[in-house]
Amino acid sequence: MSTSLNSPYHHGNLRQALLEAALIILQRDGEAGLGLRDIARAVGVSPAAPYRHFDSRAALLEALAVTGFQRFTAAMEDVAASPVPDKMMLMGKTYVLFALENANLFRLMFSAELKREGRPGLRMAADAAFDTLRHVSGGDVQAGRIAALAAWARVHGLAVLLLDGQIAIRAGEDTEALIAEVIGHL
Numbered sequence: 001m002s003t004s005l006n007s008p009y010h011h012g013n014l015r016q017a018l019l020e021a022a023l024i025i026l027q028r029d030g031e032a033g034l035g036l037r038d039i040a041r042a043v044g045v046s047p048a049a050p051y052r053h054f055d056s057r058a059a060l061l062e063a064l065a066v067t068g069f070q071r072f073t074a075a076m077e078d079v080a081a082s083p084v085p086d087k088m089m090l091m092g093k094t095y096v097l098f099a100l101e102n103a104n105l106f107r108l109m110f111s112a113e114l115k116r117e118g119r120p121g122l123r124m125a126a127d128a129a130f131d132t133l134r135h136v137s138g139g140d141v142q143a144g145r146i147a148a149l150a151a152w153a154r155v156h157g158l159a160v161l162l163l164d165g166q167i168a169i170r171a172g173e174d175t176e177a178l179i180a181e182v183i184g185h186l
Contacts, residue, residue, distance in 0.1 A: 014045065014049065014053065015053040018040075018043055018053060018054070021043045022060060023067065023105065025038060025039065026064060026104045027104055027105065031061070031104060031108055034064075036051065037050075062114060062119055062121070064108055065109045065114050065122055065125070068108065068109040069125035070125055070128075071098075071102075073128045073132055076095075078094075079094050079136075088136060089180070089184060091155075092151065092154070092179075093176070093180055095159065096159045096183070097176065099159035099160075099163060100159070106159070107163070109126075130148060133148040133151060134148035137151065158179070158183070
């Protein structure tokens, strides 16, 4: 199967081009479809070129997870800055929709195989996302942390149940409305 994305590399940021190609492959084929040679082929560079930016497949996966957390944090920060009265509700909905729209990236971001210990970039990216939730949760540091953990556990569980098909979406049912209704009962 060809992994060409019809976008040969012709610009100055090879690392970013490799990451973008990897995100497309991840979305299409899942984590199992990702290899450094595959992304090199997709970008139109030599098989050795990605190794200048990622010394291993694990380094590529970590960089993808960091990218995912950065995009996720940006979405959460948009909610935090919005004038809506119930930011926690909107954050929960945004969380679940991000998971559904980026299923393979979301699974990678929270993969047990990508331990955050010893990976400062991944730890910082994940912490930034959590800090946004903790800030919106309010209260002092400890109360805000507990409220954020409780909200995170609830929406993460809902996201995973939906991704795994454990919650069936009925014919004609509005997924976003269902998510909002479930989150509203939290």
